[in-house]
Ligand SMILES: C/C(=C\Cc1cc(O)c2ccccc2c1O)CCC[C@H](C)CCC[C@H](C)CCCC(C)C
């Protein structure tokens with residue numbers, strides 16, 4: 001299966017927006033919230049800093065960063081899905097005013113960020129790198145807008161090295177995730193995950209791509225029995 005176009009990807013996420021959060025909670029048994037908090041611990045946003053959450057979607061990671069940089073800091077969530085950004089903004093209405101004041105939602109393409117060089121103290125990218133049209137361009141653009149010394153946490157799926165876990169991951173995606181999506185007429189949207197994961201560089205290759213983009217430090221940590229991974233970068 002060839003890689004979907006940017007328009008295809010945008011449409012996938014606009015279509016799944018109404019069920020996105022619920023499916024993530026249900027299909028990961030809530031674990032995705034723990035994985036996001038693990039990623040945050042690796043990049044350590046500090047109070048008062050200015051951060052980016054790229055491919056922010058429904059804003060889970062953006063809100064976690066806001067809790068760390070509040071009350072004087074800022075985090076900008078960037079995504080090209082209008083529908084998921086709308087859900088992010090709606091969810092934010094329930095946050096404290098202290099957190100809301102730190103949050104900005106911006107529709108845009110992370111491959112063409114509308115920010116000056118060296119503008120941010122750090123960034124997060126949760127379940128986005130695998131979905132962008134060009135991983136090198138995404139990493140290069142991210143490097144450009146970060147200040148020296150900035151940290152980044154990139155959370156995404158990962159292919160386990162263990163054959164048994166690989167088989168479990170394949171089974172779960174094909175025989176649990178897709179059939180559930182099928183009941184909500186979102187078969188194709190969730191069937192996209194497995195081939196996108198098959199195309200996705202393994203941790204060591206992600207490290208090479210990050211260093212090629214200019215990051216001084218890059219290390220990949222497999223979590224969730226190797227089914228997820230966190231790429232930790234520093235400029
Ligand atoms: C938050 C998670 C996935 C986000 C996500 C990423 C994508 O690229 C998508 C593309 C198309 C449709 C949806 C998504 C999408 O939701 C991770 C949790 C949700 C996963 C769908 C569940 C799969 C988890 C592991 C393969 C197995 C977990 C085992 C379980 C804890 C027993």
Ligand SMILES: C[S@@+](CC[C@H](N)C(=O)[O-])C[C@H]1O[C@@H](n2cnc3c(N)ncnc32)[C@H](O)[C@@H]1O
Pocket residue numbers: 006009010013054055056057058059060061078079080081084108109110111125126127128131132133
């Ligand atoms: C799986 S969702 C991740 C959302 C959120 N970070 C999370 O952890 O739940 C992937 C997101 O990446 C966005 N995306 C993919 N390619 C993009 C691009 N080139 N520019 C902006 N957003 C993009 C999609 O619209 C979608 O919201």
